[in-house]
Amino acid sequence: MAIDSTQAAITTFRDQISKVGWRHRASNIGVAFLFFLTLFQTQLDYGSSLANWIWLGGAALMGVLVLVRVPPRSSMVTASTLLATGVSIVLPALIHPERPSHGLLAGAAIVVELCGVTLGQVGRIYLGRRFALLPADRGIVTNGPFRFVRHPIYAGWLILSIGYVMAFPTIRNGLIIMVTLPFILWRCLQEEALLSGDPNYCDYLARTRWRLVPGIY
Numbered sequence: 114m115a116i117d118s119t120q121a122a123i124t125t126f127r128d129q130i131s132k133v134g135w136r137h138r139a140s141n142i143g144v145a146f147l148f149f150l151t152l153f154q155t156q157l158d159y160g161s162s163l164a165n166w167i168w169l170g171g172a173a174l175m176g177v178l179v180l181v182r183v184p185p186r187s188s189m190v191t192a193s194t195l196l197a198t199g200v201s202i203v204l205p206a207l208i209h210p211e212r213p214s215h216g217l218l219a220g221a222a223i224v225v226e227l228c229g230v231t232l233g234q235v236g237r238i239y240l241g242r243r244f245a246l247l248p249a250d251r252g253i254v255t256n257g258p259f260r261f262v263r264h265p266i267y268a269g270w271l272i273l274s275i276g277y278v279m280a281f282p283t284i285r286n287g288l289i290i291m292v293t294l295p296f297i298l299w300r301c302l303q304e305e306a307l308l309s310g311d312p313n314y315c316d317y318l319a320r321t322r323w324r325l326v327p328g329i330y
Contacts, residue, residue, distance in 0.1 A: 149176045171234030182242050185249035189307045197300040204293045205274040208286045225276030233269025248304040253313045264301045268325040
């Protein structure tokens, strides 16, 4: 029975991939590769071994889900979306793990990092086959963390990055976060501009007021 279930799952997975065009398939493989690439990092450090395992487990799951992403109804691939998305993702990765904090600040950093990585991965799991790097309409998700903020994945990424700066509080690292924040906000606005053409998303905007932080923004 277990073997039959596994074979059925593999067949379904293969059928889902074969249903999409080659361009969409190539895009899925490219994004999935980025997730799978993180599994081979030898110096991954998000504050604690638990945070590391949450990140790695989520990356592995998203790599699989991205391979069978649903094709977008519409997308926004422009110089501005490439810039906003690229800076939002790449710049925080340039934070240097040097001059570690100690005592209460170090303990608080672990908690913040754990909250950030968990929020981001839960958001990705709820998106499932609708996940995208660039703004795209693959259907509206309104449950899970999306009930409270419109962009929980970016909120989680920002929280994780802030926690990392708390763990390694240097001027350089702090400046990286300050420069990154406007690009994250820009990326959120780009996505909302694209999705606002969907009546379901307009209803979601009316119900969910906050973009990143409930009660603040």
